[in-house]
Amino acid sequence: MSEEIKQEQLEAVMGLIINAGNAKSDAMEAIQAAKVGDFALAKEKLATADQALIKAHHSQTGLLQDEASGKKMTLTLLAVHSQDHLMTSITFNDMAKEIVELYQRLAAK
Known part of the structure; x- marks a missing residue:
């Protein structure tokens, strides 16, 4: 595997970690x-979380597309993480949406 491909994969993996975090x-x-x-x-933060998840998903999709096109990825603990x-x-994001909704219902009573 070339160093260029390794670097691209590392950047994608780090994009996943950073944006998911x-x-x-x-x-x-x-x-x-x-x-x-x-x-x-709360709604603003949930929207921001959704945007970060979209970015993370794009990183994941790029890795999947690379592998499907024949670029092999070295499986590392970092990739699994x-x-x-x-x-x-x-x-967590899905649960946060539910919790925010519950707080709203409680506040309305």
Whole structure:
């Protein structure tokens, strides 16, 4: 595998980790905002989290497309971690949306 391909794959993996981490952080901030009744900020943070997940997904899609076109990826712990990080962030983001909605319902009563 050429150094150029390794570098491209590393950048994609790091893109997954960074953007998934940003999404999870934004989702947590959305929950904290909803907890104190700032639902506008909560919605803003959830939207920001969604955008970060889109960026992470683009990185993942690039890796999948590369592999499908014959570019082999060396399986590393970092690559596995990036996939785990993405899936955890997606789940956390989904749960954050539900929690924000619950806080809104509680506030409305």
